[in-house]
Amino acid sequence: MFRRISQFCKQLFDDSQTSKNQEIETLDSGLSLEIVPRDSHSISRRQISENALKVLYRLHKSGYKAYLVGGGVRDLLLGLEPKDFDVVTDATPEDIKKLFRNCRLVGRRFRLAHIVFGRDIIEVATFRGHHSHGNDKTSKANASGRLLRDNVYGSIDEDAERRDFTVNALYYDISDFSIRSYGGGLQDLKSGTLRLIGDPETRYREDPVRMLRAVRFATKLNMQIDASAAAPIRKLAHLLSDIPSARMYEEALKLFFAGKGEANFEMMQEYGLFQPLFPLLHSCIKENPKDPAARMIQMVMANTDARVNQDKPVTPAFFYAALLWYPLRTRAEEIALESGLPLYDACFAAMGDILEDQCRSISIPRRFTAPARDIWQMQLRFERSQNPRAFKLMESPKFRAAYDLLQLRGEAEGGAVAKNAHWWKNFVQADEATRTVIAKSGPKAGGRKRNRNPRRRKRSDSSNGSAAE
Template sequence: MPRNGHNISRRQISENALKVLYRLHKSGFKAYLVGGGVRDLLLGLEPKDFDVVTNATPEEIKKLFRNCRVVGRRFRLAHIVFGRDVIEVATFRGHHDQGDDKTSKSNASGRLLRDNVYGSIDEDAERRDFTVNALYYDISDYSIRSYGGGLQDLNAGVLRLIGDPATRYREDPVRMLRAVRFATKLNMQLDKAAAAPIRELAHLLSDIPAARMYEEVLKLFFAGKGEANFHMMQEYGLFQPLFPLIHNGIKENPKGPLNRMVQMVMSNTDARVIEDKPVTPAFFYAALLWYPLRTRAEEIAHESGLNLYDASFAAMGDVLEDQCRTISIPRRFTAPARDIWQMQLRFDRSQNTRAFKLLESPKFRAAYDLLLLRGEAEGGHTAKCANWWQSFVEGNDELRSTLVKSGGKTPRRRNRNPRRRRRSNEDSHSPESQGRDE
């Protein structure tokens, strides 16, 4: 497609990506903007990043750019660093069956462990996952190359894999998650052939390194489409390999508070992303894993004789360890998640003068937000506790003092009927109301 046949302008491409493209081109190499950047520009969306592909090897790229670092073992890439902006540059991929043990290797299930066979642009296109990603913007003449019917599929809103779907999923099981993410992000229909093998092959995600899965979860649930991705992952059996504890809990009690909590966390996270408000993995994992934590705490309490409060502290390490087997959550998020959990255990015990001290905790706001979600998911006593804390947080000094004296009971609003008010005043001096501060 020549320049006058598409809507992409260089003004829409980042200045740093253009610098990389032009330097490669002027040095005698082929250079293309590729994949999601081209796709999103054609759809009128703002690309999150711009990736470049070239016939230059990583070593040749490194010689051209002093700010280059070569990364990756399974899939070697050049990262051109401009402050916080990183332009990823890949060398045209060839077919892995044309390599040797040093450049290409796969395991028994077909997953590629090493993939550094270089080839031509045509071979590179065949190695792309979806046709809508096999789009190349040529910096030499500003034309677009489309492979496998990519432009037609983009216009038709169809997400189609290049090659045999089962084989491509076995090469890299994360492609199943990418299928879900692209379908919801781009509002596209997943091709029947691409969808057919997913349920059968979903278990292959268990073999993916936990560190890589952490990055994939961020893309799935922190980009404004988390709720839609969750439902689609449930439909295709992709949620269980990532969150086995949560999946098992929902399966045991589909109408229980855990399922309601997951739904609320997903929708609330989407809303915050859309409103450009901050979101953090610490709260996300603390909220999702709260009920698995409670289940494990009850097991420990039953086995050891500990009370539920102490058993909950013991259960925190077990739950995080189990989750980190599939998703490697960094310590900078697991530590505050523990703090959020610990404060859940203190809310019931601090509806008195200790509430003022709890309010000063740096993790109070996150823990308070989780308490409100729990109140909505559980109802009953938890809802009453959440209502008390909501009144305390939103109230003025006078109301807070009244709440503290009430010892966990939200005071009734004053009634304009003098008789009822007098009766209420008499009740407040009853023996049963004494000693609540204790």
């Protein structure tokens, strides 16, 4: 894929360089604008979704300016298939709603229009202006500079200045099919450079999630983060702790469930961005990089990437259950030490604590936390069910996910856990008859049951002995 991206970048750059009609100018802000006519770029309307074209054409025919913008344009130029198509216009959200009966307005921080075509949603935004031109009702920032409200509207040039990276400041004009590239976005696509528009520290403070987007785009597009854009990241990484946890959940999906999870994790570690998302897990691995928790992260990321790239299903329930298993064990040991509870019971008590703490940074929906609890509980049952009860355990809906986690734990820890994992692997892979033999020969099968009253057993043994004499 990376070779294909490079070929498209080279073709794109060569075509734009040879165009006689190409226009380049410098805006008052100092940002450059390059206009590439239709005959000098590779984007065709056949590559754009039918629904996105409907939105673009209706806006244009109604007297509004309409552009395809951002990642959709970028990916088309790179020869990739965009996941979605976003539109930007000078029409206000209220104007858009009047044009489209299938429109709903969403968002408070950024007011957006969603045009709904069944399962396909075309997101339409109004040109953003500079937030300094707004008032308390349209623009607001906190003490650290993060924008809490940003509904100041402006021109397309101002909108481009508000974009995060130059490779996302690309606009496809439906009126004449030209491309408007701001800040040297086309050249940055060719060179594979991820460059921020504006002062990097200011832009990160406005929206700290841009630091995660820098990592994600760098791995997805095989680009290098520009030195000036990379410099402030480690210093500002702590600002991610102030981002609403619901938004961080969506960002985590993009980071770890798109086939680049392992690469994203490694780059996040490099820039100190992993800790704000997973503080419990970070505390487990910071002192000992060879800790089983660290090995578990690598294996989970690699396995998730492999499944995504093979078009196999992945679920956040297993992902979070696996990543948080060792923080759970650590917390259970603390509870057991403080309360005197057996470790088995302490694990159940720790589950709520771990999920509550993690949800402060990433708001994991209940539809995933409940299965994660089931997967954890089965880890405890695996240790006690190496006998005929194994058949019943296999009937559990979460058995396969729990079994997969046990195998990963065996690789990460070795020792008794690896033996337990090996027993279950033999049991699962055997046929029905062999399973019965394995279950009967399990370490806990056929043993004597413990007498619940040791004193009664002692008296019974004594009396039997006297009778024998």
